[in-house]
Amino acid sequence: MVFACASAILVLIFTYNRSRIRGVPNAVTQQHLIKESGGTYRIPKGRPPSVNLVVAATSKDDYSWVKHLRVPELVVIPYIADNISAPHHAQKNKGHEAMIYHQYFYDFYDNLPDISILIHSHQQSWHVDELLEQDMIFSLNRLDLREVQQRQFLNMRVTWGNGCSASTINTTRVNEESEVSPEQKEMQEAFRANFNVYEVPEILATPCCSQIAVTRERIRGVPREQYKRHINWLLNTNLPDNISGRTWEHMWQHLFLQKAIDCPIEHKAYCRLYRKSNGVP
Numbered sequence: 290m291v292f293a294c295a296s297a298i299l300v301l302i303f304t305y306n307r308s309r310i311r312g313v314p315n316a317v318t319q320q321h322l323i324k325e326s327g328g329t330y331r332i333p334k335g336r337p338p339s340v341n342l343v344v345a346a347t348s349k350d351d352y353s354w355v356k357h358l359r360v361p362e363l364v365v366i367p368y369i370a371d372n373i374s375a376p377h378h379a380q381k382n383k384g385h386e387a388m389i390y391h392q393y394f395y396d397f398y399d400n401l402p403d404i405s406i407l408i409h410s411h412q413q414s415w416h417v418d419e420l421l422e423q424d425m426i427f428s429l430n431r432l433d434l435r436e437v438q439q440r441q442f443l444n445m446r447v448t449w450g451n452g453c454s455a456s457t458i459n460t461t462r463v464n465e466e467s468e469v470s471p472e473q474k475e476m477q478e479a480f481r482a483n484f485n486v487y488e489v490p491e492i493l494a495t496p497c498c499s500q501i502a503v504t505r506e507r508i509r510g511v512p513r514e515q516y517k518r519h520i521n522w523l524l525n526t527n528l529p530d531n532i533s534g535r536t537w538e539h540m541w542q543h544l545f546l547q548k549a550i551d552c553p554i555e556h557k558a559y560c561r562l563y564r565k566s567n568g569v570p
């Protein structure tokens with residue numbers, strides 16, 4: 290009797306969990322199962338990895354907050370979108386941060402640190418998770434660089450709400466206006482043009498907002514000329530700037546991991562990626 294009862298409860302719990310995740314595309318849940326069987330988590334010893342913090346800014350942005358960062362071995366590299374006299378700059382102020390990130394990968398290809406972190410210039414924004422106080426100083430000071438090395442490429446935002454559970458991109462919806470994702474109907478063409486492929490994944494999913502961290506190995510896993518190709522696409526596309534930049538929010542995970550869907554299970558990714566503060570009490 291007790292056994293039957295316990296079994297019934299288990300079945301109920303199982304069914305409940307199943308129904309909760311049914312809204313998520315199949316490939317997403319399958320990926321979690323693979324991730325979960327990955328074994329124990331380990332922090333490698335050794336000196337801290339070297340890090341470039343690439344700040345995508347325009348001339349009028351104030352990114353002086355970076356002086357409060359306590360990340361060991363950090364070198365800040367501001368890239369200015371609208372000033373070709375700046376030491377590091379985009380060829381043209383077009384395609385938002387995507388243009389700058391590709392320019393950095395191209396410029397620094399032979400001179401990369403262990404890890405490159407690429408961010409927008411704002412200290413506070415909704416692009417940073419609420420659990421991290423939506424604050425770049427708070428989150429970068431807690432970022433676990435070993436986890437970045439482990440995963441090789443990741444989106445600094447962890448929550449699924451924008452890009453994983455909701456607002457995933459369905460690339461077949463080329464004729465459908467979408468208010469939340471106006472770039473969705475352009476994604477198929479953008480993906481084709483950038484990667485020179487005919488088959489485009491049906492679903493593209495990753496947490497939003499294009500603030501990313503990537504290792505030297507992954508950057509060099511892509512031929513240098515390919516970054517040029519992406520720069521040229523951004524330079525030449527007829528899409529409005531705010532759309533062409535946004536198409537890249539959904540393509541970094543393909544560029545660096547060859548994955549269409551990169552949505553690690555939230556609570557695990559969050560606890561592994563953000564730890565106690567680096568050298569800050």
Ligand SMILES: *[C@@H]1O[C@H](CO)[C@@H](O)[C@H](O)[C@H]1NC(C)=O
Pocket residue numbers: 348372373374375376
């Ligand atoms: C552009 O960059 C140069 C070199 O850093 C600097 O001297 C100049 O003031 C900048 N111009 C603007 C408009 O910020």
Ligand SMILES: *[C@@H]1O[C@H](CO)[C@@H](O)[C@H](O)[C@H]1NC(C)=O
Pocket residue numbers: 314459460461462491492
């Ligand atoms: C993508 O959109 C098409 C057209 O609306 C739809 O038929 C298809 O089921 C969608 N794919 C997924 C995985 O939701």
Ligand SMILES: *[C@@H]1O[C@H](CO)[C@@H](O)[C@H](O)[C@H]1NC(C)=O
Pocket residue numbers: 471529531532
């Ligand atoms: C993109 O820019 C155009 C014109 O500047 C504006 O009308 C439109 O609302 C913007 N779209 C997004 C998604 O920001």
